[in-house]
Amino acid sequence: MTALGHDMLNTRRTLEVEGRRYDYFSLQAAQGAIGDVSRLPFSMKVLLENLLRFEDGVTVSVDDVKAISSWQATRTSDQEIQYRPARVLMQDFTGVPAVVDLAAMRDAMAKLGGDAQKINPLVPVDLVIDHSVMVDEFGTPQAFGNNVELEYARNIERYEFLRWGSQSLRNFRVVPPGTGICHQVNLEYLAQTVWVSEAADGAHIAYPDTLVGTDSHTTMVNGLGVLGWGVGGIEAEAAMLGQPVSMLIPEVVGFRLHGTLAEGVTATDLVLTVTQMLRKKGVVGRFVEFFGPGLDALTLADRATIANMAPEYGATCGFFPVDAKTLDYLRLTGRDAHRIALVEAYARAQGMWRDAQTPDPVFTDTLELDLGSVMPSLAGPRRPQDRVLLGDADEAFELELAGGYKKADDSERRVAVSGGAHDLGHGDVVIAAITSCTNTSNPNVLVAAGLVARKANALGLRPKPWVKTSFAPGSQVVTDYFNKSGLTADMDALGFNLVGYGCTTCIGNSGPLPEPISEAINGNDLVAVSVLSGNRNFEGRVSPDVKANYLASPPLVVAYALSGTMRSDITQAPLGTGSDGQPVYLRDVWPTNAEVGAMVASAVTPEMFRARYANVFDGDAHWQGIRVTGGDTYKWNPSSTYVANPPYFEGMTMTPAPVVDVVEAAALAVLGDSITTDHISPAGSIKGDSPAGRYLSERQVPKSEYNSYGARRGNHEVMMRGTFANIRIRNQLAPGTEGGVTTYLPTGEVMAIYDAAMKYKESGTPLVILAGKEYGTGSSRDWAAKGTTLLGVRAVIAESFERIHRSNLIGMGVLALQHLEGNSAASLGLTGRERFTIRGMAELKPRQTLVVDYVREDGSAGSFETLCRIDTANEVEYFYAGGILPYVLRKLAA
Template sequence: MTSTNSLSKTKIAFNTGSGEAHLYSLKKLEELGYGNISKLPFTIKILLEAVLREFDGYAITENDIKLLANYNAKSPEGEIPFKPSRVVLQDFTGVPAVVDLAALRSAMKRMGGNPTSINPQVPVDLVIDHSVQVDMFGRDAALMFNVEKEMERNNERYQFLKWGKEAFDNFRVVPPGRGIVHQVNLEYLAKGVFTREEEDGSTVAYPDTLVGTDSHTTMINGLGILGWGVGGIEAEAAMLGQPISMLVPEVVGMKLTGALREGVTATDLTLTVTQMLRKHGVVGKFVEFYGDGISNMSLPDRATIANMSPEYGATMGFFPIDEESLRYMKRTGRSEELVDLVENYTKAQGLFRTDDIVEPEFSSTLELDLSTVETSLAGPKLPHDRIILSNMKKTFKNSLTSDDPTMGFSLAQEKLANKGIYKNGREIEMKHGDVVIAAITSCTNTSNPSVMLGAGIVAKKAYERGLKVPEYVKTSLAPGSRVVTEYLKEAGLTEYMDNLGFNLVGYGCTTCIGNSGPLPEPVEKAVKEGDLIVAGVLSGNRNFEGRIHPYVKANYLASPPLVVAYALAGSVDIDLANEPIGKDKDGKDVYLKEIWPTTEEIAEHLDNAIRPELFEKMYSDIFESETWEKIPVKGGDLFEWSDESTYIQEPPFFIGMGDDPEPIKPIKGAKVLVKVGDSITTDHISPAGNIKEDSPAGEYLKANGVKKKDFNSYGSRRGNDRVMTRGTFANVRFKNQLAPGKEGGFTKYHPTGKITTIFDASLKYKESDTPLVALAGTQYGTGSSRDWAAKGTDLLGVKCVIAVSYERIHRSNLIQMGVLPLQFKEGDSADSLGLDGTETFDIHVDDDVQAGDDIKVTATKDDGSTVEFMTDCRIDTPVEVEYYRNGGILHKVLRDYVEEDKQKS
């Protein structure tokens, strides 16, 4: 093997198309004998380039380079440090991230350091996109009304973000009403390749890589850009220049062949891929798509699949850069110079895909012939539970009485005929399966012109046949960027969408994040009266229990054209493949196939929808907004915290923190706060939606003078730990086995046996210095990369979670908040060990703990008998051990900054 000095030889010149630049050559590294790099998956090559470029012999060593250069696909081992090129945030997760940065500055001052040394070290973009709610719909005035309500509700948060924009370097904010972060990233923020000046004066080109505080950051993988979602805590560390420590991943190759059939959409393909990959098992792995079928896919189609990576459980779903990537960049207004740089760099670096490229070596593979994909939906509770359109009616009927926790509603037979009466000038009988929310929403599909145009064509044909949407259906259109409404208008389709009630309600996540707004009073009354299982149909990526709306229990993901179709049908209790969707103005049956768009009809408008001047126009003022400019800013380098604020509070994480961490000690005498089953999502743990008036969070807000109409959502109040801690485990559909028969944030307070709120129980446990434990089943923490799911767990006093398995981001976030994640040994679970949650737990962890250790747990029952069992310590890397030792990742970063400041002075 050559010496480390030879690594400098990997820096070579190349022609960018408009001049000379340098790159750190993977081909040269292979020539130096570091491994068979040309056979590596594209994703591993990009990680390898990052460690090669950032090699300093200290934070990133030659061993890190060797580890990736000699990547063993079948059995990857080790951990590597990864420094992304940039970070993206959305406002729900971005506000607490900026709150933490502000709190770090306050802590730095208290600890004698320089507050302004707390500053993003890489470019950071925050897009305000999660706060708009569908208060008004079905009217031309809906957009303006909803925007005004958004500004009114969130003015305090927006003042804070504007302060952050002024106070921090390398920090930009895209104002409200400009689009969804992932679509804005895809269409504008992403560069493909970055350049920087090095100490020797040379310009070095390198791949655009990122992490984001939203799990759907992966959408950018469709453009060949390496990036994935992380918790806000981890993103903050990356912003502060800390490498992300990650295990070398398995890379699953998914081969795509053929082409989609007539009438089948990118959404149908995405739901099929999601189901296949979830079944294959890709949690914590990279997925890389290959095969000549990719060449038959548009870039928006690829981005739709990449967006859903969290739903199939992968860290990301990657499509390498190819000719289509370059075409897309040109058509979305990127400069000719940038596109040339991307092409020349990726070809020189061996990162450019062609159909005849040598197939990389993957950890495992699976294959899909695109021509076999069928029209589909997914639901009613999970995004990977795919349903073929022709099976929808039967599947819904079965779900009503099914006891399957992810597919059923356990409805008693005598309630199957329940009815509710919708009264609004006239009476309409409502039943199970009626669609009360039909939302074209979310970055997943609104970024894709083919399905958006398809929805407009369905609306046009339906309107011309005289079909109408039943008045109990709440319809909405919330695109991911302003480009969408422009091309729909230019295609002459907007008026037809409006005529069916799909008026523009805002540019943001809306329904997909739980901001569906209130149901009309007559609808809510009918649903309650009949105790109905009603449905939402949305073009989003999430349909978890309690997420869309508290009274809408069955939620289905579908393509935008299908959303329009189900809105017209008014029910999911229908076979749209064979039964008429309705009757035309002449009383004749109308079938879905008669109003479904053809490929040719969509193609007529497609070229017009993606053209440079449209994107250049819409993105020319992306960082500007009249309402944004009017928001006042107060405070300088330090934020002025206010005890009166119900939106922004200094979190307690760093208050009273010492310069040095305490030794790790055993957890003794712990009681169980929650015991849950499988597939508990971060929505269950930390809901984003409505705050109930009689909940601990609601009571807190009322006590602070906030009226119910101004509660806003949990997501909008993530800058206030006092709301969020009270809201932890407070999802209306959360089922704690310690409070059987109840839904919501309840538990048993063991000393008295009384059922009380989880928050109130945690306060009582704190009074007696009793540590707490959570017991869980499989896939604990699946769903959004929600840092408050870990923060709230920590602030409730939970010191340890013991689960059968974890979703990647939540496990990481628990450690980053100083909560110990343990995993039952293979074959074990709380139930198999006879644990009912009433036991007292002793967890035998100490200061010598290492990544992956076996940790003994002793559970003592009330009668004095004990259950001893071994668990796997899911602190996976040595760096994570240090985070846990310090009480969290930001505690470690803060101590490092303080020490660095002391050395400078």
């Protein structure tokens, strides 16, 4: 049942499609009151419809609706709106803590004397378990089955908890492990482009499919004309509990595409080019919308590949409007024929349909790309926007080796690998992984990888013996079309056996390297390389053994597995020697566009999608055999090291305690630019000598069962111990170190950040973080904020913030303060050894100026002004309630 507003502008109309009637809120009908909206960006039309549908005079006013129309004049706005997405998408790393919070809220509701059953998602929620499979076994026919067994053995506590959620919570569905990546399942099945629900008066209401997701790559579905973006688990929980997403009307950057991709150029090359261009342009906090004749030259999967990388180019979303290609994809993926007819009819009626005659929308700013200018590329070795032309990759790596890695003095050194018939050196590719949602949504690049494998296999090539190869497609349909085309056998012959259906290497679940390889790397300080078809290559993310990480198309992943090194020009040097003794080059194995297109056309069918998704929520025998405990409230297991009742609601009363000033706070860390949430949030493997490792050891968990931080996101005790513990983070309070350590200022002792935070907590000392530009980019965002608050941090003072992390800090009761233009910790002469005081906390207003006073170690004092990044009135309420979850809980309890 969908709730509707008052419709003061009288825009509700009826649409008939194939004999069925649907009510909708007409943008055309609204124009009499708000003016012409035909040239609005398509993404803004979706926001406008949302406001029309929910206009109630309270959360959405007629003035809010008019503000969208008047945006066309200035193409920017400081107007705050309340946006209500149709649904929420989760993956299990971010979804488990969200469901933990819902379970904890049910407990807290009962303690407040309320009805625990009130804590339910009020909009549809789908959680896809895709982040837990690890590449333990690879290169064998048994790899998939054995990795699944290990996945269930490691995660049974989490999976039992999620099964409880799927049975106890209304409006909550779980897609079991081994099905696919959440964004691909969303693209291929869950997304409808036009959503339908029943109103209180019995009418069927049609409206744009919209969502928020607890994974930043939720934007992939923008390629299907579905407006969605990533939010932290905190925001997602509020959305699913009926709270609107508070946002400023965005600026929209138009990206005009024209021309066609050249022979041999892939969608991955295109997206790396787009990412670099948009990062340079600066689109953080903005919508990006693609337009122009070049859209006709892109498949829907190509569009989804571009949309997927929106977090990497920094945009809120990367939107493609609905057109004939959208309908083609809905047919290809076996969607209901009537729904497809509704999508076209609705889009045309609303002016949301794009074709060659559609006038270009107006945008805040634009940029343009000739698709024919795109060249084969990689991105690395540290950031997705660091694109390098394929033919220049070897020289670029040599510069990194001499500069960033400072290995010029021993760059040619090679060391023997224990028990192996080969040696290892700087620049050797030790991981080649076809993985992640970015490319495994795209049949063209996957088939291209299969054809490279086929040609290489026919010529007798094999990957180098030090390369760990893996193939983790985003959906079971990929296996179907690989089997139909015969490409599975070719991939298997080169060691790219199926290892699982999940994110694997891209999120750090690459699994351990063979012990002799790991020993050779770490014992000799080698700069090893990974090449993956992923979207993230931040330091320390892929593998603790691998320093240099490159993003590449799936066919290039196969090629680098054959070459085995980043230190030769793969476009000119042989990949290896064939069975006839002759050198084999990249050109010898690279398929033509026509070969790829013909195989995709013959191998990918709608029947595959229909069959695979017919029983998508049922799961295999492992899933169906999981025993569920608990009823309306969850029966917490006090000995569980995976799922624990968090402390956010301990001692909670109906009236929140007043927020006190921050007085004489110590700095827990002083951090530089581009600190990602991968640096802040616990991610990857758990080291035995870390605070989290010690916690698990004290509970008799053997090191072999530590699993990853991501898998233990449901346990706050583990996660707070891993906050700021990334192996590559550099804290200027502990100069010369790398990893999650700081100087405990009262004694000058260098220790783990968690240990120092607990010492400060014992003495009643509040904490702050000092940081540079782009603080909080990346994923893993909910725990980046939750861990920060659990460590006792009251405020983060940075030069600029990433959109979601800033919001999540406020949502957890942590103040986000931004230096005024031109200021920084360095320009102000701050070292982090000062004591900081922030007053006026009881009277905060959105985006006000706040003064920070400080006292240096020598007793001298100073102050500086900051911009309070509590951006909206809603966020003020959340902050004073102690966070968004206590705010919602009190509201429901009242």
